[in-house]
Amino acid sequence: xxxxxxxxxxxxxxxxxxxxxxxxxxxxxxxxxxxxxxxxxxxxxxxxxxxxxxxxxxxxxxxxxxxxxxxxxxxxxxxxxxxxxxxxxxxxxxxxxxxxxxxxxxxxxxxxxxxxxxxxxxxxxxxxxxxxxxxxxxxxxxxxxxxxxxxxxxxxxxxxxxxxxxxxxxxxxxxxxxxxxxxxxxxxxxxxxxxxxxxxxxxxxxxxxxxxxxxxxxxxxxxxxxxxxxxxxxxxxxxxxxxxxxxxxxxxxxxxxxxxxxxxxxxxxxxxxxxxxxxxxxxxxxxxxxxxxxxxxxxxxxxxxxxxxxxxxxxxxxxxxxxxxxxxxxxxxxxxxxxxxxxxxxxxxxxxxxxxxxxxxxxxxxxxxxxxxxxxxxxxxxxxxxxxxxxxxxxxxxxxxxxxxxxxxxxxxxxxxxxxxxxxxxxxxxxxxxxxxxxxxxxxxxxxxxxxxxxxxxxxxxxxxxxxxxxxxxxxxxxxx
Amino acid sequence: xxxxxxxxxxxxxxxxxxxxxxxxxxxxxxxxxxxxxxxxxxxxxxxxxxxxxxxxxxxxxxxxxxxxxxxxxxxxxxxxxxxxxxxxxxxxxxxxxxxxxxxxxxxxxxxxxxxxxxxxxxxxxxxxxxxxxxxxxxxxxxxxxxxxxxxxxxxxxxxxxxxxxxxxxxxxxxxxxxxxxxxxxxxxxxxxxxxxxxxxxxxxxxxxxxxxxxxxxxxxxxxxxxxxxxxxxxxxxxxxxxxxxxxxxxxx
Ligand SMILES: Nc1ncnc2c1ncn2[C@@H]1O[C@H](COP(=O)(O)OP(=O)(O)OP(=O)(O)O)[C@@H](O)[C@H]1O
Ligand SMILES: [Mg+2]
Numbered sequence: 001x002x003x004x005x006x007x008x009x010x011x012x013x014x015x016x017x018x019x020x021x022x023x024x025x026x027x028x029x030x031x032x033x034x035x036x037x038x039x040x041x042x043x044x045x046x047x048x049x050x051x052x053x054x055x056x057x058x059x060x061x062x063x064x065x066x067x068x069x070x071x072x073x074x075x076x077x078x079x080x081x082x083x084x085x086x087x088x089x090x091x092x093x094x095x096x097x098x099x100x101x102x103x104x105x106x107x108x109x110x111x112x113x114x115x116x117x118x119x120x121x122x123x124x125x126x127x128x129x130x131x132x133x134x135x136x137x138x139x140x141x142x143x144x145x146x147x148x149x150x151x152x153x154x155x156x157x158x159x160x161x162x163x164x165x166x167x168x169x170x171x172x173x174x175x176x177x178x179x180x181x182x183x184x185x186x187x188x189x190x191x192x193x194x195x196x197x198x199x200x201x202x203x204x205x206x207x208x209x210x211x212x213x214x215x216x217x218x219x220x221x222x223x224x225x226x227x228x229x230x231x232x233x234x235x236x237x238x239x240x241x242x243x244x245x246x247x248x249x250x251x252x253x254x255x256x257x258x259x260x261x262x263x264x265x266x267x268x269x270x271x272x273x274x275x276x277x278x279x280x281x282x283x284x285x286x287x288x289x290x291x292x293x294x295x296x297x298x299x300x301x302x303x304x305x306x307x308x309x310x311x312x313x314x315x316x317x318x319x320x321x322x323x324x325x326x327x328x329x330x331x332x333x334x335x336x337x338x339x340x341x342x343x344x345x346x347x348x349x350x351x352x353x354x355x356x357x358x359x360x361x362x363x364x365x366x367x368x369x370x371x372x373x374x375x376x377x378x379x380x381x382x383x384x385x386x387x388x389x390x391x392x393x394x395x396x397x398x399x400x401x402x403x404x405x406x407x408x409x410x411x412x413x414x415x416x417x418x419x420x421x422x423x424x425x426x427x428x429x430x431x432x433x434x435x436x437x438x439x440x441x442x443x444x445x446x447x448x449x450x451x452x453x454x455x456x457x458x459x460x461x462x463x464x465x466x467x468x469x470x471x472x473x474x475x476x477x478x479x480x481x
Numbered sequence: 482x483x484x485x486x487x488x489x490x491x492x493x494x495x496x497x498x499x500x501x502x503x504x505x506x507x508x509x510x511x512x513x514x515x516x517x518x519x520x521x522x523x524x525x526x527x528x529x530x531x532x533x534x535x536x537x538x539x540x541x542x543x544x545x546x547x548x549x550x551x552x553x554x555x556x557x558x559x560x561x562x563x564x565x566x567x568x569x570x571x572x573x574x575x576x577x578x579x580x581x582x583x584x585x586x587x588x589x590x591x592x593x594x595x596x597x598x599x600x601x602x603x604x605x606x607x608x609x610x611x612x613x614x615x616x617x618x619x620x621x622x623x624x625x626x627x628x629x630x631x632x633x634x635x636x637x638x639x640x641x642x643x644x645x646x647x648x649x650x651x652x653x654x655x656x657x658x659x660x661x662x663x664x665x666x667x668x669x670x671x672x673x674x675x676x677x678x679x680x681x682x683x684x685x686x687x688x689x690x691x692x693x694x695x696x697x698x699x700x701x702x703x704x705x706x707x708x709x710x711x712x713x714x715x716x717x718x719x720x721x722x723x724x725x726x727x728x729x730x731x732x733x
Contacts, residue, residue, distance in 0.1 A: 079699055134564075193663075303560055389527055428533070429569045429573055430554060430569050432529075432531055433565065433568070433569045433571070433585075434571075434579075435530070435531050435552070435553035435554045435557065435564075436553055436557050436562075436563050437552075437556050437579070437583040437639065437643065437644070438557040438558045438583045438584075438586045438587040438590070439554060439579075439582050439583050440552075440554045440586065441554075443582055443586065447571065447574050447578065447579060447582060448571060448574065450573070450574070451571055451572055451573025451574035451622065451623075452572065453573070454573040455573075461705075476520065
């Protein structure tokens with residue numbers, strides 16, 4: 001700890017005791033952020049001292065940082081003193097079965113098409129649902145347990161697998177990484193932890209559904225996935241949110257760690273409230289997602305379908321450290337009305353013979369702005385690195401925008417980096433052609449858009465792909481007329 | 482089946498169709514010929530419901546219904562089919578998916594159950610054989626990278642799948658090689674029945690050797706200026722359009 005930090009800590013910790021004790025009785029933290037709030041969160045979760053220290057360090061670092069200005073998005077300044085950083089649902093007891101889950105909650109899931117029962121019954125997907133920052137239910141845990149696979153909430157893991165959490169938490173996305181990663185490290189509420197031991201293939205798609213519930217609650221999920229040597233896992237994340245008026249900040253962190261020969265597939269369908277047609281409300285989604293291909297021959301793929309949020313700021317990345325390691329990024333980002341998305345990927349080639357692929361499909365409608373931002377960096381030791389990037393934009397109407405910002409940094413002459421980009425418009429001709437075959441405009445758009453996004457949708461696990469296709473169509477309904 | 486009365490239509494204030502009258506009955510084949518830019522494709526588009534064209538006057542009745550206020554997809558569902566002069570490409574969309582969506586939307590409109598995957602596949606196979614189209618073409622994205630001739634063949638394949646009441650073939654013969662022309666014409670003839678009708682727009686008498694029309698019309702400057710039987714097509718082939726233009730222009 002630096003001297004300044006020490007002084008800062010002494011100053012603030014003398015203050016905190018008083019404030020803190022009155023705080024702890026509440027289920028929710030009051031609005032605003034200071035060290036007391038960080039301590040409150042940590043105490044609420046019964047965290048060990050080392051984790052509190054980790055959070056505080058992150059918080060202090062965060063204070064020294066500036067909110068990033070470089071993304072191609074516009075929004076009013078966020079007032080961090082107006083956000084509630086922690087809230088827990090009322091009944092806090094362990095639930096043994098779905099029957100014990102709040103029926104209203106189950107109802108909401110059903111409306112969103114995410115019935116836990118169905119998930120459980122039909123697809124054999126283990127679901128760890130994170131509602132308002134606290135895990136409500138984890139299923140299939142026992143099956144996984146037999147394989148030595150750990151899949152639980154991060155707070156549970158802190159208590160039950162402290163050695164793993166100590167080793168891996170912040171190992172891919174350090175607490176100091178960026179403004180929102182630091183904030184998340186300070187105040188993360190909960191999230192998922194997944195550990196696949198050596199030589200183990202996870203037999204089911206692991207899945208987490210996130211939802212933002214209580215109004216005015218900031219969400220700071222944190223996911224940590226570790227695949228040990230020769231391990232494999234496919235992980236799904238999806239979320240939807242009920243309509244609301246005020247902006248909500250979401251700053252998640254996802255870390256993936258892949259050891260030698262390990263493979264991790266991470267798929268996301270993101271459908272948070274994007275604001276209304278006039279651009280009022282909606283979620284601010286500032287996410288840090290990064291995977292580290294630590295071992296040789298390891299592989300990490302990100303697949304994402306982004307349709308929601310008022311603002312999305314997200315660059316799932318891969319650090320290709322191990323020789324022959326592979327990073328992939330497949331993305332469909334849809335913006336409509338006044339949505340803004342600045343998303344893309346970073347591929348950092350450090351090891352020899354490392355390979356990366358970026359396929360980005362941006363669809364803009366309404367008055368939205370959709371930017372691709374990508375970085376391909378080849379380190380001087382990364383002999384024979386390969387990258388292929390393809391960024392396609394599809395425009396619907398004349399009022400939206402598509403932008404591409406590819407950055408390439410090559411420090412090794414053996415590297416081969418290819419970049420392709422196209423921009424096209426959904427033509428009246430295409431829609432009329434479909435109409436003439438008896439297909440209405442809504443379905444025509446769905447066909448055209450899904451065709452455009454096919455390369456990415458194909459990468460999703462089957463049940464997710466179907467959901468994602470519906471979502472794309474739904475998002476763009478009424479956007480051509 | 483189709484009654485067009487005094488149809489006027491244009492775009493951005495420019496008149497293209499200037500009073501079309503035409504009646505097509507079930508079981509008939511009508512050929513429409515005429516010089517470039519005379520309004521043949523415009524007529525086809527207006528019938529199919531392309532919104533950029535504005536109908537300023539006249540009536541169009543299809544199977545007893547006024548279709549001018551109908552959405553293009555509803556006209557299609559009523560049984561009107563247009564084989565486009567320039568079929569569009571839809572990247573990433575398989576013919577299978579496209580046609581299944583089309584067939585089932587049409588069926589739903591008509592109060593029929595949607596076809597399941599098995600029955601749909603059967604339908605595809607049957608029609609593929611009928612119009613002699615290769616599986617590998619069907620497996621690709623719709624019209625994407627298809628040659629001109631392949632696109633035209635695919636139009637006829639779609640027509641076979643949708644079994645329309647009235648088909649309008651807009652220069653489906655252009656760009657076809659001799660064999661393909663025969664294949665396409667065979668397809669059209671196999672699909673022909675007493676219950677349906679066909680309008681073929683063409684520049685070449687040659688097609689009419691295969692698809693024998695009951696009537697031949699000449700469209701010139703937005704009007705049907707001459708109608709006759711098959712022999713009119715031979716006459717045009719021989720003499721061109723100048724004599725007709727002169728006839729029309731001298732009257733006007
Ligand atoms: N979308 C449009 N915008 C402007 N002018 C148009 C449009 N569509 C048709 N026209 C004009 O209307 C006239 C008729 O065109 P149309 O395509 O119907 O002719 P055609 O008889 O089908 O010709 P061809 O034999 O060359 O296919 C032409 O002068 C054409 O330029
Ligand atoms: Mg034409």
